[in-house]
Amino acid sequence: xxxxxxxxxxGAAALVAVGGLGAISAFASTSHVVSQAEKAFSTKxxxxxxxxxxxxxxxxxxxxxxxxxxxxxxxxxxxxxxxxDVLFDKNGKFKVRCGIHPKMKVTVVVK
Amino acid sequence: MNLLDISWRxxxxxxxxxxxxxxxxxxQIATRTVAGVDPAELQxxxxxNVRPNAIPFPEENPYSVEKAELGKMxxxxxxxxGSNLLSCASCHNPSFGWEDGQPTGAGHGMxxxxxxxxxxxxxxxxxxxxxxxxxxxxxxQALGPIxxxxxxxxPLDELIAELQAIEGYRELFAAAxxxxxxxxxxxxxxxxxxxxTIVSNRAPFDHWVDGDESAISESAKRxxxxxxxxxxxxxxxxxxxxxxxxxxxxxLDTDDVGRxxxxxxxxxxxxxxxxxxxxxxxxxxPYMHNGSLATLGEVIDHYATGFAxxxxxxxxxxxxxxxxxxxxxxxxxxxxxxSEDDPVEIPVLPx
Numbered sequence: 512x513x514x515x516x517x518x519x520x521x522g523a524a525a526l527v528a529v530g531g532l533g534a535i536s537a538f539a540s541t542s543h544v545v546s547q548a549e550k551a552f553s554t555k556x557x558x559x560x561x562x563x564x565x566x567x568x569x570x571x572x573x574x575x576x577x578x579x580x581x582x583x584x585x586x587x588x589x590x591x592x593x594x595x596d597v598l599f600d601k602n603g604k605f606k607v608r609c610g611i612h613p614k615m616k617v618t619v620v621v622k
Numbered sequence: 623m624n625l626l627d628i629s630w631r632x633x634x635x636x637x638x639x640x641x642x643x644x645x646x647x648x649x650q651i652a653t654r655t656v657a658g659v660d661p662a663e664l665q666x667x668x669x670x671n672v673r674p675n676a677i678p679f680p681e682e683n684p685y686s687v688e689k690a691e692l693g694k695m696x697x698x699x700x701x702x703x704g705s706n707l708l709s710c711a712s713c714h715n716p717s718f719g720w721e722d723g724q725p726t727g728a729g730h731g732m733x734x735x736x737x738x739x740x741x742x743x744x745x746x747x748x749x750x751x752x753x754x755x756x757x758x759x760x761x762x763q764a765l766g767p768i769x770x771x772x773x774x775x776x777p778l779d780e781l782i783a784e785l786q787a788i789e790g791y792r793e794l795f796a797a798a799x800x801x802x803x804x805x806x807x808x809x810x811x812x813x814x815x816x817x818x819t820i821v822s823n824r825a826p827f828d829h830w831v832d833g834d835e836s837a838i839s840e841s842a843k844r845x846x847x848x849x850x851x852x853x854x855x856x857x858x859x860x861x862x863x864x865x866x867x868x869x870x871x872x873x874l875d876t877d878d879v880g881r882x883x884x885x886x887x888x889x890x891x892x893x894x895x896x897x898x899x900x901x902x903x904x905x906x907x908p909y910m911h912n913g914s915l916a917t918l919g920e921v922i923d924h925y926a927t928g929f930a931x932x933x934x935x936x937x938x939x940x941x942x943x944x945x946x947x948x949x950x951x952x953x954x955x956x957x958x959x960x961s962e963d964d965p966v967e968i969p970v971l972p973x
Contacts, residue, residue, distance in 0.1 A: 613750045
C-alpha cells in the first residue's frame with residue numbers, strides 16, 4: 512500500500528492512500544465513492560459525517576490528482592483506474608480539486 | 623453561485639445597469655460559414671465560444687454596488703503598498719489590457735519580478751489564480767501581492783490601521799460591510815468584487831458568433847478554424863475566454879518550475895503554468911509567463927516548432943506547420959478577440 516505524505520498541521524488528520532479502502536477501514540465509519548470521469552467529479556457537493564471517508568476513483572482516460580488545501584492534502588498523480596481514499600475526521604467545509612484540472616471540484620461538507 | 627445579470631459595459635462604467643444581452647438563437651449559429659469547412663463541424667467549434675450573459679459571484683461574497691465601489695477605490699489606491707507608491711493598478715493597468723506592458727512586473731523599490739503580470743480581465747470566471755495556481759480564490763489572490771515583500775510590501779495589520787484612520791474609507795467600508803470591522807477579509811472581498819466586474823466587452827469575434835457574418839474578416843474566420851484544428855490552440859485555450867484554467871509545460875526556455883512548487887515538486891508539473899485567457903490579447907504584449915515573446919507571430923512560431931522537448935512537456939504540445947498566409951489568418955483571428963472597452967474612470971480617493 513502506497514501512502515502519500517500530508518501535513519497534519521491543520522489538525523485535519525487526512526489519510527490519503529492509493530489502491531483501496533483497506534488502509535483506512537479501521538478509521539472510517541462510512542465510505543463514500545466519488546467518480547472522476549470526463550474531467551469532472553460525479554458530484555459537485557456532498558455531505559458526510561465526521562470520520563467518514565471518500566474514495567475518489569479515476570474512471571477517466573487521463574491522469575488526475577486530489578488537492579484539499581484546507582487539509583493540506585495533495586495526493587500525487589492519480590492514473591486512470593487508481594483510487595485515492597481521504598478520511599474526513601474534522602467538521603467543516605472542504606473544497607476538493609484536481610490540481611491538474613482545477614475546474615474539477617467538489618465541495619465536501621463534514622458534519 | 624450568484625449571477626449578476628447586467629451588461630458588461632454599463633457595469634464597468636459604473637453607470638446605470640442595463641438588461642443582459644439576449645441569448646443567441648441556435649439558428650443564428652448555424653448561419654456561420656467558412657469556405658471549405660464542414661458546416662456541422664464549424665458549428666461545433668462556434669458553440670463552444672458562446673459568451674455567458676451574467677457575471678458569476680460566489681455565495682460567500684455576493685455582489686453589491688457598495689462593495690464594488692469600495693473595491694475600485696482600493697484597487698487604485700497606492701496607499702495599499704508599503705511605499706504608498708504602488709497600487710494594484712500600477713501593474714494591472716487598464717490601458718495595457720490590465721497588465722503593464724513589461725516582460726515581467728516591477729515591484730517594491732522598482733525591483734524586477736520573475737514573472738509577467740497577468741491580466742485581471744475576466745477573472746470572475748477563473749478557477750484558481752496566479753501563474754502557478756497558488757491562490758484558491760480571487761479574495762485570497764487580492765491580498766497576496768499586497769503583502770508580498772517583493773511586490774507591494776504592505777503588512778496587512780498596518781494597512782488596516784491606515785484605512786481605519788481615513789474617514790472616507792470608514793464610511794465606504796461601513797456601507798459595503800455593515801456591522802463588520804475593516805479586516806483582511808473585507809479588504810479581500812471588496813477588491814475581488816471589483817475585479818469580477820472587469821469584463822471585456824463583446825469583441826468582433828463575439829458578434830460573428832452571434833450571427834453577424836461581416837463582423838470579422840474572412841482571414842479571421844479561417845484563422846478561427848486553424849486555431850481549432852491544425853494549430854490546436856483550443857486544446858488549452860478553450861471556451862469563450864480561451865482558457866482551460868489548467869497548467870501546462872509549453873516548452874519555454876525557463877528555469878522557473880512553475881506549478882511544481884505548489885504540487886510537491888511532482889515532475890509532471892515542472893515548468894507548467896496556468897493557461898491565460900486570450901481576450902484582448904493584442905493589447906497584452908509581451909507574452910508568456912516570463913514575457914519572453916514580443917509578438918503573436920513569435921508565439922505561434924514557438925508553438926509550431928520552437929518548444930523544448932522534455933519529460934514534463936504537455937502532451938498537447940505537438941509540432942505543426944503553417945504557411946505564411948495561415949499564420950496571418952491565425953493572427954487575424956486573435957486580433958478579432960479585442961473589444962472596445964469603456965474608458966475606466968480613475969476614482970478620486972478618500973481622505
